[in-house]
Amino acid sequence: MRIDNIYLKNFLSHTENSVSFKGKVNVIIGHNGAGKTSIIDGIVYALYRESNRAKANNLIKLGTSSATINLTISNDNSKIIVKRNIPSGTSDILYINNSATARGAEKVTEELEKIMQMDRDVMLSTIIVRQGEIEDIFRNLTNVMKNIMKIENMEKLTESTGPIFSVLKDINSKLEYIEKSEKEYNDVKISLTDLKNKYVALNEELKDLNEKEKEINEKEKEINEKYDKLTMIQTKYNSLKNMLIDKENNLKKILQELEKMGDLEKNKQDVENKINKLAGIEQARNLFDELKRITKELDMENSDKNKLEIEISSIEKSLQRKEQISNEYLRYVEIEQLLEDLENEEKDYNNKLSEKKIREKRINDLREKLNRIKIENLDEIQKNIDELDKRISDLRTQKGQSQAELNEAEKILTGFKDIKDNKCPLCKRPLDEEHRTKLMQEANEKYAEKKKEIKDLDKKISEAQSEKDNLTRKLDNYRKNQTIYNQISHDLNDEEEKLKELEEKLKELEEKHNYYQNLKLEEKRLKQFYEEYMTLRNITEDYLNSKKQQLNNISKIIIEKKNRIDEIKTKLGNLTEQDISDKLKELNEAKNELQKINIQIGKKKTYMENLQNLQESIDQIKSDISKINFSEEEYQEVKQERENILKEQKDIISKISEIKGKLEQISISIKEKENKLTEIENTIKDKTKLENAKKKLQKLREDLGEKGLQNYIISAVKTKIENNLNEIAPMFNLAFTRISLNFDASTRGQKIKANISAYDNYGREFSIDMLSGGEKISIALALRLAIAKSLMDTVGFMILDEPTIHLDDERRKELMNVIRSSLDMVPQIIIVTHDDEILEIGDYVIRLEKRGSESKVFEEVPGND
Numbered sequence: 091m092r093i094d095n096i097y098l099k100n101f102l103s104h105t106e107n108s109v110s111f112k113g114k115v116n117v118i119i120g121h122n123g124a125g126k127t128s129i130i131d132g133i134v135y136a137l138y139r140e141s142n143r144a145k146a147n148n149l150i151k152l153g154t155s156s157a158t159i160n161l162t163i164s165n166d167n168s169k170i171i172v173k174r175n176i177p178s179g180t181s182d183i184l185y186i187n188n189s190a191t192a193r194g195a196e197k198v199t200e201e202l203e204k205i206m207q208m209d210r211d212v213m214l215s216t217i218i219v220r221q222g223e224i225e226d227i228f229r230n231l232t233n234v235m236k237n238i239m240k241i242e243n244m245e246k247l248t249e250s251t252g253p254i255f256s257v258l259k260d261i262n263s264k265l266e267y268i269e270k271s272e273k274e275y276n277d278v279k280i281s282l283t284d285l286k287n288k289y290v291a292l293n294e295e296l297k298d299l300n301e302k303e304k305e306i307n308e309k310e311k312e313i314n315e316k317y318d319k320l321t322m323i324q325t326k327y328n329s330l331k332n333m334l335i336d337k338e339n340n341l342k343k344i345l346q347e348l349e350k351m352g353d354l355e356k357n358k359q360d361v362e363n364k365i366n367k368l369a370g371i372e373q374a375r376n377l378f379d380e381l382k383r384i385t386k387e388l389d390m391e392n393s394d395k396n397k398l399e400i401e402i403s404s405i406e407k408s409l410q411r412k413e414q415i416s417n418e419y420l421r422y423v424e425i426e427q428l429l430e431d432l433e434n435e436e437k438d439y440n441n442k443l444s445e446k447k448i449r450e451k452r453i454n455d456l457r458e459k460l461n462r463i464k465i466e467n468l469d470e471i472q473k474n475i476d477e478l479d480k481r482i483s484d485l486r487t488q489k490g491q492s493q494a495e496l497n498e499a500e501k502i503l504t505g506f507k508d509i510k511d512n513k514c515p516l517c518k519r520p521l522d523e524e525h526r527t528k529l530m531q532e533a534n535e536k537y538a539e540k541k542k543e544i545k546d547l548d549k550k551i552s553e554a555q556s557e558k559d560n561l562t563r564k565l566d567n568y569r570k571n572q573t574i575y576n577q578i579s580h581d582l583n584d585e586e587e588k589l590k591e592l593e594e595k596l597k598e599l600e601e602k603h604n605y606y607q608n609l610k611l612e613e614k615r616l617k618q619f620y621e622e623y624m625t626l627r628n629i630t631e632d633y634l635n636s637k638k639q640q641l642n643n644i645s646k647i648i649i650e651k652k653n654r655i656d657e658i659k660t661k662l663g664n665l666t667e668q669d670i671s672d673k674l675k676e677l678n679e680a681k682n683e684l685q686k687i688n689i690q691i692g693k694k695k696t697y698m699e700n701l702q703n704l705q706e707s708i709d710q711i712k713s714d715i716s717k718i719n720f721s722e723e724e725y726q727e728v729k730q731e732r733e734n735i736l737k738e739q740k741d742i743i744s745k746i747s748e749i750k751g752k753l754e755q756i757s758i759s760i761k762e763k764e765n766k767l768t769e770i771e772n773t774i775k776d777k778t779k780l781e782n783a784k785k786k787l788q789k790l791r792e793d794l795g796e797k798g799l800q801n802y803i804i805s806a807v808k809t810k811i812e813n814n815l816n817e818i819a820p821m822f823n824l825a826f827t828r829i830s831l832n833f834d835a836s837t838r839g840q841k842i843k844a845n846i847s848a849y850d851n852y853g854r855e856f857s858i859d860m861l862s863g864g865e866k867i868s869i870a871l872a873l874r875l876a877i878a879k880s881l882m883d884t885v886g887f888m889i890l891d892e893p894t895i896h897l898d899d900e901r902r903k904e905l906m907n908v909i910r911s912s913l914d915m916v917p918q919i920i921i922v923t924h925d926d927e928i929l930e931i932g933d934y935v936i937r938l939e940k941r942g943s944e945s946k947v948f949e950e951v952p953g954n955d
C-alpha cells in the first residue's frame with residue numbers, strides 16, 4: 091500500500107492544498123511553521139482519526155468551522171480514497187475502486203484497519219516515525235510490544251487498581267463481614283430467648299390486671315349512679331337556698347329604707363305652711379325691680395333734659411349772631427355778583443397787560459439785533475472790484491502777447507530740429523554751424539524769457555482774481571446784512587405801533603380794573619362773615635321752638651316717673667333688697683324640699699307593695715326547701731367514696747397500658763432479632779462460594795501476570811520479529827551476522843524487560859549501547875520494519891518526520907545512507923525536513939511556504955527545472 095495524494099481543506103494552516111507523493115523518496119521541505127508536519131497529521135487523521143494536537147477540533151483552520159481531508163492510497167489491485175471531515179460525523183466515506191464501501195467515521199476506520207492489516211498503535215510505533223524518535227524503539231520496545239499485542243489491557247486487568255484486584259478486595263471484605271456476622275448470630279440468639287421469656291411473664295401479669303379492671307368498673311358504675319342523684323338534689327337545694335338569701339336581703343334593705351324615710355306626711359304639711367307664708371315676697375321683688383328700672387330711666391331723662399337746655403341756649407346765641415352778621419353776608423353776596431359781571435373785562439385787561447409785556451420784550455430783542463448788524467459802504471467795495479476787473483483784463487492781454495512770442499521762439503527751435511537742406515528756416519540762406527549755434531542760442535534765451543514772463547503774469551492774474559473773489563464775497567455778505575437790517579427795522583416799527591395801540595386800550599380798561607381790584611379786597615374781608623353765616627344758615631326760630639317743645643315733653647315724663655317712684659317706695663316700706671333676696675331664697679328652698687318629699691312619698695308606696703310580695707315568696711321557698719330533704723354530710727361521704735374508686739381504676743388502667751406497651755416493644759424486638767438471624771443466615775450461606783471465587787481469582791491474576799500469559803504471548807511473536815529482523819538487517823550492510831531479541835520477566839516486580847544484542851562474525855555479543863550512531867539508526871529502522879512486517883505481509887510506506895533533528899553531521903549522513911538502503915524493503919518513503927541536505931536522497935520534492943497565515947505547496951522533481 092502506498093500513499094498517492096492528500097487533499098487538505100481548512101486543515102491547520104492549509105486553506106486548500108492537494109499534495110501528491112510521486113517519488114520513492116518524497117521529501118517535504120520548508121521552514122519552521124510552513125505546514126510540513128500538518129501533511130503527516132492529515133495522513134494520520136485520514137487513516138485513524140488520530141490527532142497529534144490534543145483534540146480533533148484543534149485541526150480545523152482558525153476562523154473556519156470545518157475541515158476536510160481526502161487521502162488516496164493504492165496497491166497493485168485497488169485504489170482507496172478516504173474522505174474525512176472534522177468535526178467528524180456520518181459524512182466520512184471510504185471508496186474502494188470508486189465504490190463507497192463504508193460510511194460514517196467508525197465504520198471507515200474499522201474497514202481501513204482491515205485493508206492496512208495494521209491497527210493504529212502498531213502503525214504509530216513502527217512505520218510512522220515522529221520528530222527525532224527513530225531510536226526511541228530501543229527504550230520503548232517492551233511497551234511497543236505490549237501495545238501492539240494489546241497486552242496492556244491484560245496488565246490493566248491484573249493491576250492493583252484493575253478489576254480483578256477490586257473484585258478480590260470486594261470478596262475479602264465480604265468474607266470478613268461473614269466472620270463478624272457469625273459472631274453476631276450467637277449474640278442475637280441469646281438475647282432473643284431472653285426477650286421471649288420476658289414476654290410470657292408480662293402476659294401473665296396483664297391477665298390478672300384485666301380481671302381487676304372488670305371488678306373496679308362495676309363499682310364505679312354503682313357509685314356514679316348514687317353520686318349523680320345526690321348531685322342533682324344538691325344543685326336544686328343550693329339554688330333554692332341562694333334564692334331565699336337573695337329575697338331576705340331585699341326585704342331587709344326595704345325595711346331599712348322605710349325606716350330612714352320617717353314621717354313624710356308631717357314634713358310635707360310643715361313645708362306647705364312655710365311656702366304659703368312666703369308667697370307675697372315675689373310681688374315685692376317685682377316692685378323693687380320696677381323701682382330700679384324707673385330710677386335708671388329717670389336719670390337718663392334728666393340727662394336728656396340738661397342736654398336740651400344747653401342746646402336751646404346755644405341756638406338762641408346763634409340766632410343772635412346770625413342777626414348781627416346778616417349785613418356783611420348780604421354785601422358779600424352782592425360783591426360776588428358784581429365780580430362775576432366784571433370777570434370778562436378783567437380777563438381782557440390782564441391778557442392785554444401780558445401781551446404788552448411780550449411786545450416790550452420783542453422790541454428790546456429787535457433793537458439789540460439791529461445794533462449787532464454792521465453796515466458798510468457798498469459803493470466803495472464795488473469800485474475796488476471794478477478796478478481789479480480791469481487789472482485782470484490788462485494782465486491777460488500782456489500774457490497773450492508773451493504767449494505769441496513764446497510760440498514764435500518755439501517755432502524757430504522746431505524749425506532748426508527739422509532742418510534738412512541746411513538752409514536757415516528764417517532767412518532760407520545757406521546755414522553754417524556757427525550761425526546755426528548762435529541762432530539756436532538766441533531762440534532758446536527768448537523761449538526761456540517768455541516762459542518766465544508768462545509764469546509771472548499767471549501768478550499776478552491769480553492773485554488779482556483771488557482778491558476780487560474775496561471782495562465779491564464780502565460785498566454779497568454786506569448786501570445780505572443790509573436786507574436783514576431793513577427787515578428788522580420794519581418789524582421794529584410794526585411792534586412799536588402795536589405797543590402804542592395796546593397802551594391806549596389798557597388806559598381805557600384801567601378804571602374798571604381798579605374797581606374790580608377794590609371789590610376783590612372787600613370780598614376778601616367779608617369772606618369770614620359769609621362762611622360763619624353759612625354755618626348758621628339752618629338755625630331758625632322754628633328749630634328753636636321744636637327744641638323747646640321737646641324740653642316740655644321730657645319735663646312732664648320726669649314728673650310722672652318721680653310720682654311712680656314715691657308710690658313704690660310707700661308700698662315697700664322698710665323692706666330692703668337684701669331682705670327680699672333672703673326671703674326669696676328661703677321660698678325656693680322650701681319649694682325644692684316639697685318636691686323631694688313628694689318623690690319620697692311615691693317611693694314609699696312602691697316599697698310597701700314590694701314588701702308584701704317578698705314576704706310571700708320567702709314563705710314559699712322555705713316550704714320547698716323542707717320538702718327536698720337534702721343532707722350535706724351524706725353527699726360528702728358518697729363523693730369521697732367515688733373519688734377513691736376512680737383513683738384505683740386509673741391506677742389499674744395505666745398499669746395495663748404500660749404492660750401492653752412493653753409487650754409491643756418486646757414483640758418488635760423479637761421480630762427484628764428474628765429478621766436479623768435470617769439475614770445473617772443468608773450472608774453466611776455464601777461463605778463457601780466466596781472462598782472458592784477468591785481462590786480462582788488469585789489464580790487468574792497469576793496466570794495473566796507478566797510471567798504467565800503475557801510472557802507466553804510475547805515469546806510467541808518474538809520469534810517471528812527476530813526472524814524478520816535478521817532478514818532485514820543485512821540489507822543495511824552492517825558488520826553483524828545476527829541480532830537477537832529477548833524479553834525477560836524479572837523476578838522482582840514481574841516486569842518484562844527487552845534486550846537487543848548484535849553478534850559479529852566471531853560470535854561476539856554487542857549490546858545496543860556499544861553500537862555506532864549509524865548502526866543504532868539502522869537496527870532501529872530494521873526493528874521497526876521487522877515488527878511491521880511480522881504483522882502485515884508487505885510494508886508499503888514509511889513516514890519519517892524530521893529524522894535528522896538533533897543529529898550531528900556524521901549521524902545525519904549515516905541516516906541518509908540507511909534511508910537509501912531502506913528502499914529495498916519499503917517502496918515508498920516520506921520524509922519531512924527543513925534540512926536541505928536531505929534533498930540529496932529525494933526523487934520527489936514537496937516544497938512548503940507560509941504566505942501570510944496560509945501554507946502553499948510547490949511540487950518538483952529534482953533536476954527538472
Ligand SMILES: Nc1ncnc2c1ncn2[C@@H]1O[C@H](COP(=O)(O)OP(=O)(O)OP(=O)(O)O)[C@@H](O)[C@H]1O
Nearest residue numbers: 102103122123124125126127128148149150151152
Ligand atoms: N488550527 C490552526 N489553524 C491555522 N493554523 C494553525 C492551526 N494550528 C496550528 N497552526 C499553524 O500551522 C502552521 C504549520 O504547522 P506545522 O506543524 O505543520 O509546521 P511545520 O512546517 O511542520 O513546522 P516545524 O518545522 O516547525 O515543525 C504553524 O505555523 C502553526 O502555528
